[in-house]
Amino acid sequence: MTELHSHSTSSPVPDPLPVDHAFVCDACDRRWYYTRQHCPSCGACEWSTYELEAGELLAWTDVAVTPNDVRSPNRIALVRFDDGVQLLAQATDDPMEIGDRVTFAGSYRLRDGGRADAPRLRPVE
Ligand SMILES: [Zn+2]
The missing domain is CATH 2.40.50 (OB fold (Dihydrolipoamide Acetyltransferase, E2P))
Incomplete structure (x- = not known):
């Protein structure tokens, strides 16, 4: 897994995010694909992106x-x-x-x- 970008509410989603990247929640490690501002599990708004293989x-x-x-x-x-x-x-x-x-x-x-x-x-x- 390659960490490319960390996010907090003070920084926007990388634009454009490469189509082969997903998100991982910094708080609970939930992973998801489609761009969201908050983790679908815990609601945290700090996450990182990584490349899917x-x-x-x-x-x-x-x-x-x-x-x-x-x-x-x-x-x-x-x-x-x-x-x-x-x-x-x-x-x-x-x-x-x-x-x-x-x-x-x-x-x-x-x-x-x-x-x-x-x-x-x-x-x-
Ligand atoms: Zn979470």
């Missing part, structure tokens, strides 16, 4: 009906990283099976004009 593919599906300018089919995968953090994200079109090791394949912009980059997952080779 690899996890286990729990499920995936190809979504055939997608909004305009979103790829179709759009593969979505659920992964549990080794520290317990779970994430639902777009996956590459590489062949994958439940139980495979997966990691981040960078980020993508869901649609033109979208606000933020989103994570994309791929099998570990």
Whole structure:
């Protein structure tokens, strides 16, 4: 685990936070993925960020009906990283099976004009 940044209420969330980073509460060690100002377990507002490495593919599906300018089919995968953090994200079109090791394949912009980059997952080779 690589500690990159500590947070307190006096400093903002790093912007942009790399899509392969998660949060760990400085008070209770709870870990989570999506940006929050407070720990979802204890409410503390001091936490650090760290890089997620690899996890286990729990499920995936190809979504055939997608909004305009979103790829179709759009593969979505659920992964549990080794520290317990779970994430639902777009996956590459590489062949994958439940139980495979997966990691981040960078980020993508869901649609033109979208606000933020989103994570994309791929099998570990
Ligand atoms: Zn906490």
